[in-house]
Amino acid sequence: xxxxxxxxTAAAVTAxxxxxxxxxxxxxRRLRRDPLALTAGGVILALIIIAxxxxxxxxxxxxxxxxxxxxxxxxxxxxxxxxxxLGRDMLSxxxxxxxxxxxxxxxxxxxxxxxxxxxxILAGYAGGWTSTLIMRVVDVFYAFPSVLLxxxxxxxxxAGIFNAILSLTIVFVPxxxxxxxxxxxxxxxxxxxxxxxxxxxxxxxxxxxxxxxxVLGPIFVYSTSLISVSMILAxxxxxxxxxxxxPEPEWGLMLNTxxxxxxxxxxxxxxxxVMIFITSMSFNLLSDGLRSAMEVKE
Amino acid sequence: xxxxxxAVRVTHEDxxxxxxxxxxxxxxxxxxxxxxxxxSRGRGGNAVRAVDGVDFDVKKGETxxxxxxxxxxxxxxxxxxxxLIKQDQGELVFDGMAVGSRALALREFRRQTxxxxxxxxxxxxxxxxxxDSVAFGPLVHGSAKRDAxxxxxxxxxxxxxxxxxxxxxYPHELSGGQRQRVNIARALAxxxxxxxxDEAVSALDKSVEAQVLNLLLDLKxxxxxxxMFISHDLNVVRYISDRVMVMYLxxxxxxxxxxxxxxxxxxxxxxxxxxxxxxxxxxxxTESAPLSGDPPNPIDPPSGCRFHTRCALARxxxxxEAPAMTQQDGHAVRCLIHQPDSGYAASGALT
Numbered sequence: 001x002x003x004x005x006x007x008x009t010a011a012a013v014t015a016x017x018x019x020x021x022x023x024x025x026x027x028x029r030r031l032r033r034d035p036l037a038l039t040a041g042g043v044i045l046a047l048i049i050i051a052x053x054x055x056x057x058x059x060x061x062x063x064x065x066x067x068x069x070x071x072x073x074x075x076x077x078x079x080x081x082x083x084x085x086l087g088r089d090m091l092s093x094x095x096x097x098x099x100x101x102x103x104x105x106x107x108x109x110x111x112x113x114x115x116x117x118x119x120x121i122l123a124g125y126a127g128g129w130t131s132t133l134i135m136r137v138v139d140v141f142y143a144f145p146s147v148l149l150x151x152x153x154x155x156x157x158x159a160g161i162f163n164a165i166l167s168l169t170i171v172f173v174p175x176x177x178x179x180x181x182x183x184x185x186x187x188x189x190x191x192x193x194x195x196x197x198x199x200x201x202x203x204x205x206x207x208x209x210x211x212x213x214x215v216l217g218p219i220f221v222y223s224t225s226l227i228s229v230s231m232i233l234a235x236x237x238x239x240x241x242x243x244x245x246x247p248e249p250e251w252g253l254m255l256n257t258x259x260x261x262x263x264x265x266x267x268x269x270x271x272x273x274v275m276i277f278i279t280s281m282s283f284n285l286l287s288d289g290l291r292s293a294m295e296v297k298e
Numbered sequence: 299x300x301x302x303x304x305a306v307r308v309t310h311e312d313x314x315x316x317x318x319x320x321x322x323x324x325x326x327x328x329x330x331x332x333x334x335x336x337x338s339r340g341r342g343g344n345a346v347r348a349v350d351g352v353d354f355d356v357k358k359g360e361t362x363x364x365x366x367x368x369x370x371x372x373x374x375x376x377x378x379x380x381x382l383i384k385q386d387q388g389e390l391v392f393d394g395m396a397v398g399s400r401a402l403a404l405r406e407f408r409r410q411t412x413x414x415x416x417x418x419x420x421x422x423x424x425x426x427x428x429x430d431s432v433a434f435g436p437l438v439h440g441s442a443k444r445d446a447x448x449x450x451x452x453x454x455x456x457x458x459x460x461x462x463x464x465x466x467x468y469p470h471e472l473s474g475g476q477r478q479r480v481n482i483a484r485a486l487a488x489x490x491x492x493x494x495x496d497e498a499v500s501a502l503d504k505s506v507e508a509q510v511l512n513l514l515l516d517l518k519x520x521x522x523x524x525x526m527f528i529s530h531d532l533n534v535v536r537y538i539s540d541r542v543m544v545m546y547l548x549x550x551x552x553x554x555x556x557x558x559x560x561x562x563x564x565x566x567x568x569x570x571x572x573x574x575x576x577x578x579x580x581x582x583x584t585e586s587a588p589l590s591g592d593p594p595n596p597i598d599p600p601s602g603c604r605f606h607t608r609c610a611l612a613r614x615x616x617x618x619e620a621p622a623m624t625q626q627d628g629h630a631v632r633c634l635i636h637q638p639d640s641g642y643a644a645s646g647a648l649t
Contacts, residue, residue, distance in 0.1 A: 017429070017451075017461060017462055017465045017466045018462060018463055018465075018466050018467075019427075019466035020427070020466055020467045020468055020471060022425075022468075023424070023425055023468070190420050190421075191415040191417055191420045191421035192420065192421050192422055192423045192431075194377075194382050194413075194415070194421075195413070195415065195421050195481075195484065196423075196434065196438075197382060198380050198382060198408055198411075198412060198413050199408065199409075199412070199434060199435035199438055199439075199484075199487075199488060200404075200405040200406075200408040200409055200435070200438055200439060200488075201434070201438040202438075205438060209423075209426075209434065210423050210426075213423070213425040213426070214423070214424070214425055
């Protein structure tokens with residue numbers, strides 16, 4: 001009675017099979033047709049390259065102070081973007097500052113993505129009491145505004161880059177858990193998960209083979225929209241003296257130290273803010289583009 | 299290549315011989331508890347009695363059709379049989395072995411029983427190629443990747459999808475009928491003995507539905523399958539089934555050979571259900587609806603016979619006495635009219 005299957009199989013296995021492009025290659029293809037997302041992606045890529053190469057490509061020493069050249073305006077010879085309150089070259093400091101600012105924007109989100117996805121998928125797939133317990137704990141974190149929570153956590157942990165990253169991670173984990181839980185719950189109720197259960201697969205196998213491929217995309221998109229928030233919060237922490245410490249350049253910290261010059265050199269004082277704006281805007285646009293590229297029903 | 303197939307194939311011995319039912323369901327009960335606010339607690343029931351004491355057998359090699367209105371518990375019964383949800387009470391015996399016992403672990407039972415769902419789209423993982431979807435079952439049960447893919451391609455060919463063209467595609471690139479063929483191939487990949495078809499052809503358009511039904515009949519012969527065929531489409535059930543089970547509000551009200559149930563229905567509900575089928579004869583047009591309204595709420599089912607609130611033949615006894623299943627030459631019915639010692643004959647009209 002398996003004769004028909006066996007004979008067909010012999011031919012079918014050896015013959016090459018037409019492959020359809022996978023989901024992610026379709027997403028990339030659509031993303032490439034989105035000029036806004038493409039521009040944003042280009043800006044981010046450029047910033048990342050500058051940040052990585054900053055120690056070698058800065059036109060001047062970002063730490064070289066000069067009392068004579070304090071608060072030079074934009075366009076001064078030798079200081080294309082002016083000089084800060086200690087006479088240091090703004091362009092060089094902004095370039096080097098991109099390192100820490102991007103680092104503080106991206107690392108907490110990556111950490112929260114890993115931790116939050118794991119917890120959220122567990123809650124969403126297990127359901128029942130496990131889910132209730134996890135989600136109620138998450139709700140406690142939700143009760144605080146994220147800025148307040150970040151400041152409170154950093155204040156308690158103490159100043160410093162590591163503590164700032166840790167507190168930002170803690171701020172983002174509950175938000176990612178919530179998204180992960182809701183998409184996982186949706187997937188868990190779908191017929192293909194039931195079909196997988198009916199084939200006798202263990203929960204672990206089902207999560208690995210069926211759940212992850214369907215939930216990581218939406219969680220990832222949500223996480224990318226958090227990068228700008230993370231950058232702004234990190235800048236805020238540095239501004240308050242809870243993150244990066246001087247003289248290390250970081251955009252939030254530079255904004256803080258330059259704020260006294262807002263009346264004498266408003267354009268120079270605004271530059272770190274402009275950088276924060278451009279960067280977080282680019283991350284948001286890329287995230288939006290990614291979302292619409294992934295939303296196409298297929 | 300035969301060796302590959304044989305290695306992958308599970309050899310199921312027929313344990314109890316042909317006379318033993320493949321699946322016996324006894325006293326199956328599933329109530330879904332309701333979340334209620336404390337103020338309204340105490341009013342009405344506190345659970346949806348989706349399946350409320352269901353007994354039936356599926357004989358080896360037959361197709362058991364299951365019919366009933368929406369909400370009567372057909373799909374819940376299917377999910378209980380597949381053990382996708384756990385029953386509150388009741389027992390499943392598969393070829394003489396209790397499901398979940400040491401003789402037949404749940405995992406092994408699931409290899410021998412598979413299910414095809416109604417929604418062909420949502421029952422396939424959108425991120426998996428169809429050959430991977432079909433190969434998933436064998437992989438889980440320990441086949442090598444290469445063998446599993448071989449089985450998947452063979453089965454895709456068998457259900458009418460050329461593996462070379464279709465195996466590497468994603469579900470959204472297929473039509474509804476093609477997707478349902480993939481789902482059938484996936485169900486067969488573990489070489490099951492019992493296949494539960496839960497409204498498997500209901501969502502397809504008529505011409506495709508006919509093709510898939512004929513495919514199902516062919517596969518049944520080729521693979522020696524037993525079907526449990528759930529549908530609300532009476533014509534389809536009559537076409538494919540050997541025996542028919544009629545459900546109403548979580549209970550089986552009639553169970554018998556397909557010709558007897560369709561030509562000489564005994565339960566007033568079955569009679570009404572069959573009268574609701576549009577006739578091909580213009581002269582025999584149905585003038586008034588044989589059944590009106592929705593079924594009663596399964597949270598708080600009617601007393602006595604659950605159908606008495608809509609039954610044309612109901613008498614006072616029907617509201618008081620719950621009928622039992624009465625058997626007569628392989629045709630069972632749950633109705634006081636057919637229960638000799640019931641108070642139906644003596645009782646007056648229903649007030």
